[in-house]
Amino acid sequence: MSILFVALAMLLCSPVSIAGQSVRKLTTTVPPSKVEPLRVFGGELHANTVKGQVRQGFNPGSFSLTLTKAEIISGRLQVTGDFALDGARPKTTDQVTATIGGVMSTAANPWPNARQSNLQSETSTACGVLFLKLTLPGRLRARIRAAAEPLQLGVVLKPFDNQRGEEIFEQICLLQASESPNQSATLNQLNRLFVLAK
Numbered sequence: 001m002s003i004l005f006v007a008l009a010m011l012l013c014s015p016v017s018i019a020g021q022s023v024r025k026l027t028t029t030v031p032p033s034k035v036e037p038l039r040v041f042g043g044e045l046h047a048n049t050v051k052g053q054v055r056q057g058f059n060p061g062s063f064s065l066t067l068t069k070a071e072i073i074s075g076r077l078q079v080t081g082d083f084a085l086d087g088a089r090p091k092t093t094d095q096v097t098a099t100i101g102g103v104m105s106t107a108a109n110p111w112p113n114a115r116q117s118n119l120q121s122e123t124s125t126a127c128g129v130l131f132l133k134l135t136l137p138g139r140l141r142a143r144i145r146a147a148a149e150p151l152q153l154g155v156v157l158k159p160f161d162n163q164r165g166e167e168i169f170e171q172i173c174l175l176q177a178s179e180s181p182n183q184s185a186t187l188n189q190l191n192r193l194f195v196l197a198k
Contacts, residue, residue, distance in 0.1 A: 037147040042154035045130075047164040048197035050155050054085070054144050061144075062086040065096070065134075065153070067168070070175075070190045072183065076100065077175045083136065085143060094140060098132040101152065103176050127173035130155040164197045 043052025043063070050065040062085075069080040077100040082093040105128055132153040136146060157169050171190040175183065 038144055038151065039147045039149075040152045040154070042156070044158040045155050045165045045169060046158040046162050048168055048194050050153070065098075066093075068194055070172075070187060070194070072175075072187060073099075077172065079132070083134075083140065085140065094137050096134060096136060098134040098153065100172060100176055101131040101133040103127045103131070103173055104129040127169060127176075128156070130169070130172060164193065168193050168197070 038055060041052060041054050041063075043050040043065070048067045050067070052063060053060055054063045055061070063083065064086065065081045065083050067079050067081040071078055071080075078097055079100070080095060080097050083096045084093040132155060133150045134153045135150045136144075140146075141148070157165055168190065171186055171193060174186050175190065
């Protein structure tokens with residue numbers, strides 16, 4: 001019987017048992033890691049509204065940004081719109097402004113073959129992605145745990161049944177081109193499209 005007690009005491013004091021206890025202590029004393037603030041998110045443009053997914057705290061949620069006005073400020077295109085987080089009770093919208101930070105073109109054919117014409121260096125036919133530099137009010141930033149600096153919103157065009165969205169995308173791309181000859185007319189057309197999309 002005494003041999004059984006000695007064996008049990010050795011087992012409880014073994015290095016494996018001690019290591020297991022120290023691991024348990026570590027897991028209970030290490031604070032949970034911090035969640036990185038949101039800096040970049042994306043959505044699809046349908047007509048004049050960008051919709052997508054965004055984290056609201058630890059939960060995924062959806063957002064919408066309805067573009068209502070465009071203007072040139074200090075030589076850069078700026079759009080104004082109504083930003084809403086879906087699932088809010090009651091649903092509220094905030095007017096926000098965003099600067100068009102840049103555009104990325106789509107490749108006409110990224111893998112041309114020898115039978116095609118000599119335009120193999122052709123790089124783009126239209127804009128593929130818009131990048132908006134978006135500033136949100138503090139209340140919205142807190143809800144989605146966003147960084148204090150402006151967020152980057154990547155916008156792609158919803159591919160089907162979206163003529164109005166295609167027209168808006170095209171006008172924004174034209175305004176982003178520095179050599180745009182009729183900037184004032186293009187800006188007026190873009191604002192008309194925002195109104196027609198309502």
